[in-house]
Amino acid sequence: MAILNITYNGLSADYPIELDGLVADADIKRIAHELVRSGDVPGLNLPHLPAQAFDGFVVDRLQGGHRLYLRPKVPFGA
Amino acid sequence: MRIVFLGVGALGSTTAVLCRALDATLAFVDFDKVESKNLLAQAFVKQSLGKNKAEALKAQLLNFHGVKAEAFGVRLTKENVEQLVKDAGLIVDCFDNAESRRVTSEHARVKNLPLVHAAISGDGSFGLVRWDERFTPDAEDHAGQATCEGGEHLPMIGLLSATLARTIQDFVTKQERRDSMIGLKSVTVTS
Numbered sequence A: 001m002a003i004l005n006i007t008y009n010g011l012s013a014d015y016p017i018e019l020d021g022l023v024a025d026a027d028i029k030r031i032a033h034e035l036v037r038s039g040d041v042p043g044l045n046l047p048h049l050p051a052q053a054f055d056g057f058v059v060d061r062l063q064g065g066h067r068l069y070l071r072p073k074v075p076f077g078a
Numbered sequence B: 001m002r003i004v005f006l007g008v009g010a011l012g013s014t015t016a017v018l019c020r021a022l023d024a025t026l027a028f029v030d031f032d033k034v035e036s037k038n039l040l041a042q043a044f045v046k047q048s049l050g051k052n053k054a055e056a057l058k059a060q061l062l063n064f065h066g067v068k069a070e071a072f073g074v075r076l077t078k079e080n081v082e083q084l085v086k087d088a089g090l091i092v093d094c095f096d097n098a099e100s101r102r103v104t105s106e107h108a109r110v111k112n113l114p115l116v117h118a119a120i121s122g123d124g125s126f127g128l129v130r131w132d133e134r135f136t137p138d139a140e141d142h143a144g145q146a147t148c149e150g151g152e153h154l155p156m157i158g159l160l161s162a163t164l165a166r167t168i169q170d171f172v173t174k175q176e177r178r179d180s181m182i183g184l185k186s187v188t189v190t191s
Helices: A025-038 B010-018 B036-040 B053-065 B098-111 B154-174
Strands: A002-008 A011-017 A058-062 A067-071 B002-006 B025-029 B069-072 B090-093 B115-120 B127-131 B180-182 B187-189
Touching (some): A025 A067, B010 B053, B010 B154, B053 B069, B090 B098, B127 B154, B154 B180
Antiparallel strands (some): A002 A011, B180 B187
């Protein structure tokens, strides 16, 4: 069991998820898109989420892959 | 402890001001100059216009808060990184580009120097504070991508900078290393 955290439009939520082995970033984005659109992620219920919503997003894999973070790019500091 | 801030634009300058009470020597590295547009989102005041950002921040801390600091008005490169972060007890990366972040990470890893990164999305909706062992720099979508120069994202810059300043304080006082995610509704500790 892994925890997928999804951040979109400044909001962030966790969703427990079963994944078989290493799942590609593109598949994580596709799964997240379905979850958010279907209303399965508490606090992130966006039935009209655009299909390209997670294009350009980044998937971080921490804690040995048990914590996945789908988030916007953060290129800036200054 | 000597704390070296790399990049003192929006996040770096705001965080440095919040670190002024620490029992540490603050050092600032930035080649850029203060422009009028920076006054909306960065900790600089009108009297600093046209000055180098590192020098201006040093002067403001001394004049407004009585805090001494060091300033290096240069661009960080592979050639000078060792000299700039020499004797650092902590490096704070607030750069605005992936290449400078990579140069800093590579050096810190070779020299085993503590390095914490702060980064914000272009739309100002999300930010990260993350220690180097778990950080990978994100590239801009395109060169010259719009950043946080206007005042629109100032509250998020403040929230992210306060989180970074607390992270720095916890490292200085307790050697703790915490990561955080900062959104529009919450600050979440992730490690």
